[in-house]
Amino acid sequence: MEPTLSAHDARASRLRLEQTDFWIRAQIVPFAVFMGFMLLLQIFGALFIWEHPAAPWWRHWPEQWVYPLQTVVTLVLLARLWKYYEFRWSWKWCAAGAIFGAVGIGVWLLPTVMYDRLGLTGETTGWQKWLGLAARTKGFNPAEAFGEGTPAFWAALVMRFVRAVVVVALVEEILWRSFMMRFVEDWEGDYWKRPFGRASWKSYLIVTGLFMLAHAPVDYPAAFVYGSLTYVLCIWSKSLGACVVMHGVANLLMGLFAVVYGKYGLW
Known part of the structure; x- marks a missing residue:
């Protein structure tokens, strides 16, 4: 006769499966929702953007409303799923994360600083392009849409920092x-x-490679270095919170x- 589970054991097993399913969703869904808004921005930009002096700001610069909406929706989702994250906050490792973040972003910014110091102009080629040397002057700038120093300018800028420092840091580190x-x-x-932060060449190469490919080609070298530093912090600290602080x-x-x-x- 085959053994059977009691009603209590079956219920406990079902609850464990449900908890596992919720845990997996909590790791993936916030990043997926965040990227869904990026897809929305691309679709809106392709179909409805109107680059004309008479165009309303929400059609000329759709990122100025997509980014704040993306930020709020993702923050609400993260708050609802917060109990599924193992941050293991530690003052020691958060301080280390801040140092790692400063070093990592220093490497990230170096190519555009070199571009200016070398007196380069226009598009780069060859080894300069491979290293990511570029002007990096065209991007998110709320002054173009609302004017420098206006209330709308400051609101957009604050939301952009919340998006980068809080939302991006959380969704990316939770996923990666x-x-x-x-x-x-x-x-x-x-x-x-599996324990958080277990060292493995396989996880290092795959996750760091995917992190690099998730960014623009101009950032590939810097993203590889930054991803490697984050991996080192992760396996040293065993703290997801430290990695979030580093990213933030x-x-x-x-x-x-x-x-x-x-x-x-x-940005």
Whole structure:
């Protein structure tokens, strides 16, 4: 006779499966929703954008309303799923994350600084292009839509920083470090049970490579270095929170650099 589960055991097993399903969704869905808004921006830009002096701002610069909407929706979703994240906050490792973030973004910004210091103009070619040397002046700039210093300008700028420093840092690190580093190691097994931050050449190469490819080609070299630094912090600290702090500090410094030096193409 085959053994059978009691009603209590069956219910407990079903609850464990449901919790596992919720955990997996919590790792993936916020990033998917965030990227869904990027797709919306591309579709709107292709079909409805009107680059004309008489065009209303929401048609001429659709990112000025898509980004804030994306930020709010993703933040609400993250708040609802918060209990499924293993941040393991630590002052020590968060401080280390801030240092790693400053170093990592320094590497990221180096190519455009070199572009200016070398006196380059226009499009680069050869090794300069491969290293990511570019002007990076065209990108998100609320002054174009609302005018410098207006209330709408400051509102758009604040929301852009919230998006970069909080939302992007959370959704990317949850996906890459909490989910993908486990998933690529044992995608057919109980990968969600693997300890956070376990070192593996396989997870390092795949996750860092995917992180690099998720960015623009001009950022590939910097993204590889930055992704490698984040991986080192992850396996040293065993703290998802430290990785989030690293990403948040890096994006904060990048945003400040972009605004102060007019390098809007960085974000």
